[in-house]
Amino acid sequence: MLGYAGRILHVDLSSGKIWTEPLNEELAKKYIGGIGLGMRLLLDHSKPGVDPFDPENPLVLATGPLSGSMVPTGGNGHAFVSKSPQTFAMGEAKSHGHFGTAMKRAGYDAIIFYGKSEKPVYLWVDDDAVQIMDAKHLWGKSTFETEDAIRNELKDYYIRVASIGPAGEKLVRIACIMNDRTRAAGRCGMGAVMGSKNLKAIAIRGSKDVKVANQERLLELVKIQHERMKGPAARKYRTLGTPENVLVLQKLGAMPTNNFTRATFDGADKISGEYLNERFVAKIIGCSSCAMRCEHIAVVPEGPYKGTTTRIEYEPLWAIGPNCGVGNLDAILKGMDLSNYYGVDAISIGGIVGFAMDLYEHGLIGKEELGGLELNFGNHEAMIEMIKRISLREGFADVLAEGVKLAAEKIGKDAPNYAVHIKGVEMTGYDIRGLKTAALGYAVSFRGADHNRHGAYGPDVGGKVNRFKAEKGRGKLVRETEDLYAIIDSLIVCKFSRGTYFEGYKDLAALYNAVTGIEMTPEELQKAGERINNLGRLFNIREGLTRKDDTMPWKVMNVPIPDEGVAKGSFVSQEDLDLLLDDYYEVRGWTKDGVPTVEKLSEIGMEDLVYLVKEKTEKPKRKPKEE
């Protein structure tokens, strides 16, 4: 079992006890690594119904079997998994860079954090020597400063650090965990869980060998991947990068604007990938082992934000830009940089600011609450100010720091109608009112609103289906891409490389086999993907989620797209949603309530988790309790 480090590190922050245990080979084969392994470890080491900020909620950090190897994009990934303080269900977020490489080299497939430290600490992993270090002097520092300070005090520049900023410390529910300065494990509030444990950072120096089972075969495969990555399959990421989406989605009437009030943005030309690359992008860099390189580093050339240097991607650009009505690229880049600095998810922060602007324009919150701030859509200075206030829980922003769902409940009246989220996680930059395959993918995603659990916008945007129609068959499309994405996130390779696996599971299995020496067929790998999706669902069922949680934001289901153009009038009705869910549950082999059946679980080798659904599937007719 090469590729894997073969070891799990356990850290009890309450008692200070640290121990390791071997990685169970059966578990590795079944759940691969990354999010799959991490989710299974979370399920096995947690009790149902625990509050995400309770010391009893563990935080799992996992690498994949390919981490540390030369597989392009595969050598560097890591995943955080915990019960999410946004969804109160399965939370996971991945990141790339160099941190995952270091963790594998230090000799760990996973690290599980239990309990809560009495005072701020960070974990220092120096290969086999693991220490809990005082972090009093780091508390309050930004992620950038924390990373630099730790490298300085441990006196090794090649030490890799994953840390939280002030937002994580203050339990801002959208807090992320940053590594290698520009990389974020962004979604689901993993940084807030870390903050709840008083864990400021994880610093790793890895100097052990990473060995693979079949070197020659691996090099052949890597060569093939290198060639493909130079070709059309990776063109988008190598040239304009994900901001290319701006004009694509604009044309489709699928770019949510002003908190999903509209689906096109008037200033799109001035925030497009084309505009950005011509004027702002100074350099494109890559993560460890990557042969694609996608990380566009933008520098603001002039004006009040001059010198701001940050990584750009479509999603945060959309969230902080069009979703807040902001078309000033300088300010958008500043907002993205500040999100990384304070340690908040740059997608969710845009979702929250857009939500607050919507409430302000509809008179649900006023100037008084905002200390005189005029929070209209498009006010970029107010947007920047709100990012700061939410990240630091200042004034009224303390309520907003709970995320749009919980904030809307606290604000009351019809505020929930403006809260654009699924399962408590803020939406991402696709207007799913007119992308109905994607809509299903978003609705059933086990980590809440997300385009990265399924990629089901593919058939919609690519014109392979009628995107305005809900019909049978979409369930199969979503299921297929969900299973593949689960494997991509478990191996871990980068989503941006997905187009370079021309033969899908066959290519991925070949890489897995060459690295680990474990013979796994493409079919078995697909089954592992299915298993991981069932696992996400099982965890959520354990935590009390039901079919009614597989739903859409109020606006998506009640306000048709108003913009003139192809998408005008489109929205997802309850009827659409029910049809899509029924179809999806059926192809998943789940009950009408979205519960995996005993037969399905037995078929995919999850007999040991049947106990989680036994009662629910035996009485499928029983109505869920009214709340």
Next chain:
Amino acid sequence: MAAVPKAETAKWKMVSCDPDKCTGCATCEYICSLTKDNAFSAQKSRIRTMRLHPLINISIACRLCTPAPCVTACPREALTQSEQTGVIMIDDDKCDGCSWCIEACDYGAITLHPELKKVRICDLCEKEKDGPRCVKWCPEEALDFVTKDILSQKARIAVTKKLFKESMEAAGIKA
């Protein structure tokens, strides 16, 4: 026995990195350690990547200095420089890992093998038929296997282009 030919330093080729092209991906480190030690390990790589800032990336290997400060610094005469290729050759029987050579090298191009405790320096993959493998595998073609003369020639071409562009612009002519 035929005399060893005079050193022809002008013909020595080394691994050079173009920082404008380097993305900091460390593919060179991966292939180097795999070639030399059958494992992926940054510490065992003879070329190392340095990212000081997202905009500042470079990989560094032996610069084939002559005279080589590392050779001069070695108190045990464990290092010698090949006259044919400029490669610093290490006599493992003499090297005791004291690392004076590491301190003498201005470029950080020497590393101490973590297990053998002997120093390691780029040998230009002399045993590989296609030359240095990092150069072959660099996905950005940022690495080059070149003589110093070709390096200066490249720099001359680049600067001439830049000067030319500026003077064109100054004259109001679009290139």
